[in-house]
Amino acid sequence: MGIMRLGRVEARVLDLEKSIDYYTNVIGLQLMARENGRAYLKAWDEEDHHSLILIEADHPGLVHMAFKVRYEHELDEYEKALERYGVRVNRVSKGTRLAEGQAIRFELPTGHLVELYHEIERVGNGLKLNPDPYPENLKGIAPPALDHVLITGEDVQGATNLLMNVFDFHMSERVVTLDGEQLLAVWLFRTNTPHDIAIIKGPNGKLHHFAFNLGGWNDILRAADCLAKNNVAFDVTPTRHGITRGTTVYFFDPSGNRNEVFSGGYIPCEDFTPVTWTEDQLAKGIFYHLRELNERFTAALT
Amino acid sequence: MARVYRVWVDGEERVFACGPDQDLLAAAVVQGVRSIKRGCRGGGCGMCKVRVVDGTYDLGKSSVAVLPPAEREQGYVLACKTIPTSDLNIRVTKNNLRRRDGDGGNSDS
Numbered sequence: 001m002g003i004m005r006l007g008r009v010e011a012r013v014l015d016l017e018k019s020i021d022y023y024t025n026v027i028g029l030q031l032m033a034r035e036n037g038r039a040y041l042k043a044w045d046e047e048d049h050h051s052l053i054l055i056e057a058d059h060p061g062l063v064h065m066a067f068k069v070r071y072e073h074e075l076d077e078y079e080k081a082l083e084r085y086g087v088r089v090n091r092v093s094k095g096t097r098l099a100e101g102q103a104i105r106f107e108l109p110t111g112h113l114v115e116l117y118h119e120i121e122r123v124g125n126g127l128k129l130n131p132d133p134y135p136e137n138l139k140g141i142a143p144p145a146l147d148h149v150l151i152t153g154e155d156v157q158g159a160t161n162l163l164m165n166v167f168d169f170h171m172s173e174r175v176v177t178l179d180g181e182q183l184l185a186v187w188l189f190r191t192n193t194p195h196d197i198a199i200i201k202g203p204n205g206k207l208h209h210f211a212f213n214l215g216g217w218n219d220i221l222r223a224a225d226c227l228a229k230n231n232v233a234f235d236v237t238p239t240r241h242g243i244t245r246g247t248t249v250y251f252f253d254p255s256g257n258r259n260e261v262f263s264g265g266y267i268p269c270e271d272f273t274p275v276t277w278t279e280d281q282l283a284k285g286i287f288y289h290l291r292e293l294n295e296r297f298t299a300a301l302t
Numbered sequence: 303m304a305r306v307y308r309v310w311v312d313g314e315e316r317v318f319a320c321g322p323d324q325d326l327l328a329a330a331v332v333q334g335v336r337s338i339k340r341g342c343r344g345g346g347c348g349m350c351k352v353r354v355v356d357g358t359y360d361l362g363k364s365s366v367a368v369l370p371p372a373e374r375e376q377g378y379v380l381a382c383k384t385i386p387t388s389d390l391n392i393r394v395t396k397n398n399l400r401r402r403d404g405d406g407g408n409s410d411s
Contacts, residue, residue: 014345014363059367060346233343256346256365296340300347302365 003167003190006197007068007117008050009149009210012057012302014255019054022254026230027212028140032123035098042123043212044135045144049099049121052146052210060255060302062207065149065197066103066115067167067190078116079104081166094119109162110153111205140230141223143212147262148195150209152202152301157183159199164188169197171274173243175285178278185282187243194244194265206301209250209258216263220247223261227251235296241265242288243277250297257302307386311337312355312393320386325362326352327381337394343382350381357390 013019020039023029029041032050040050048068055063069075079089082104092103092115101119108114126135134144153159160183163169172194175185185200193213200208214220220238227234227249235250235258246265252258277285283293307320309329314337320329327350330338341349348368354377361374362383369380378395 014365059365060344061367235342252342252344252346254344255363256342256344258342296349300341300349302342302346302367 001070002074003067003069003116003169003196005068005191006065006146006148007048007120008053008066009146010053010055010063010065011207011210011253011257012060012063012255013054013253013257014056014058014060016054016056018254019056022230022232023052023054024139026140026226026232027259028138028142033098038097040098043143043145044138045125045127046146047122047124049123053097060207060253060257061205062112062149062151062210062302064105064113064115065151065210066117067196068120069116069118072101072118075102075104075116075118078166082106085162085166087162087166092117108151108153109155109158110151110199112151112153141212141214141219141226141261143214143223143261145213147193147211147213147260148197149207149211150195150198150200152200152206152208153204154201156186156199156201160186160188163197170268170270170272172268172272173275173277173285175200175243175277175279175282178280180278184279189268192267192269194246194268202298202301207257208301209260211260211262214261214263217247220249220261220263224249235300236287239290240288242281242285243275252300255302256300258300307357308389309386310389310391311335312391314394320390323385325382326350326359326379326384326386326390326392330381338381341382345380345383348380351378351395352381353378353393353395354384355391355393357386357392358388359390360385360387 024031032040039054041052042050082089087106090105092105094102099121103115103117105115169188173187187195187198224238233252244265247263250260283291318333339349341347345364364380364383
């Protein structure tokens with residue numbers, strides 16, 4: 001019941017052709033369709049038609065993120081729940097974008113557009129009958145799936161409250177001020193991964209990154225090799241997060257949207273007790289080995 | 303024929319070379335010029351914004367959210383998207399982050 005996962009991210013890019021080349025040949029997603037100036041892509045293990053939409057614009061960033069719910073009728077229920085919570089909801093009609101059914105759309109207190117949907121064309125991963133572990137002819141990094149999104153905004157507490165109270169997101173980790181009074185960052189999950197969405201204090205409406213999942217540390221290293229080979233701009237080379245315990249590489253797409261490949265971390269259940277970090281230990285939380293925050297990591301946003 | 307241009311960093315005792323088809327930021331980074339901040343290198347985040355005081359250049363696709371048209375007219379560029387077409391004199395802007403944070407977030411979308 002409820003939200004199953006982060007289903008899709010729609011990102012603005014400065015040059016659609018360059019971005020399609022990057023997301024298909026370097027990241028290794030599959031280009032599913034192009035229509036009306038949008039490109040629709042999916043990772044190889046995903047069964048829905050797309051998880052990433054690219055649209056050309058004069059500035060990069062996030063158009064919207066969308067969570068997939070288990071049942072269509074839940075859209076009505078969440079629409080009512082959001083309105084009871086005091087949030088205005090709009091309907092996005094079927095056919096607004098390719099292969100998608102209707103969605104409900106609202107704005108987080110941090111200024112980000114969020115959609116909930118159930119219906120989307122199912123194309124499958126081709127690995128359901130006596131399958132091999134992965135398909136042939138994968139390109140680039142070839143992550144199996146989209147993993148999570150990290151956004152910035154002023155009202156971290158407000159967005160967190162909404163997501164936890166209306167959608168039953170669970171908290172895996174948080175960063176608080178030394179006095180414990182203020183929430184500076186939060187990691188929330190509906191799946192059993194450490195985060196489906198994370199929010200850090202910063203300018204409203206901005207994208208920090210969206211991330212793809214990888215199987216393990218060897219895949220993280222190989223991903224970094226692939227990025228270097230293709231002259232992709234790194235933000236952070238392979239390392240471990242204190243927060244989530246995951247391993248990571250951060251880098252930038254051709255328009256400056258930050259991407260991450262993320263692997264591992266613990267497997268939280270609904271009764272998980274959140275991990276708390278105090279603001280003075282943030283660097284250990286983000287970059288467990290180096291324990292230094294660089295300005296780029298906090299200031300380069302789209 | 304493409305040639306190597308020289309880039310003066312205003313206020314610093316520093317000149318660096320920028321090769322043919324090399325952007326300002328890439329040239330600065332490989333020659334150890336650290337005063338230009340390195341961000342996304344994709345024309346998106348605005349961290350590498352500098353002002354070209356003198357010289358000509360080609361500016362590639364850059365986000366209008368961090369480099370609005372009015373600033374472009376005043377010679378502001380994103381170093382990661384700037385290819386010199388002459389020797390350049392540039393000035394590193396100290397306040398580009400503050401300006402960027404004040405752009406009103408998502409209101410521009």
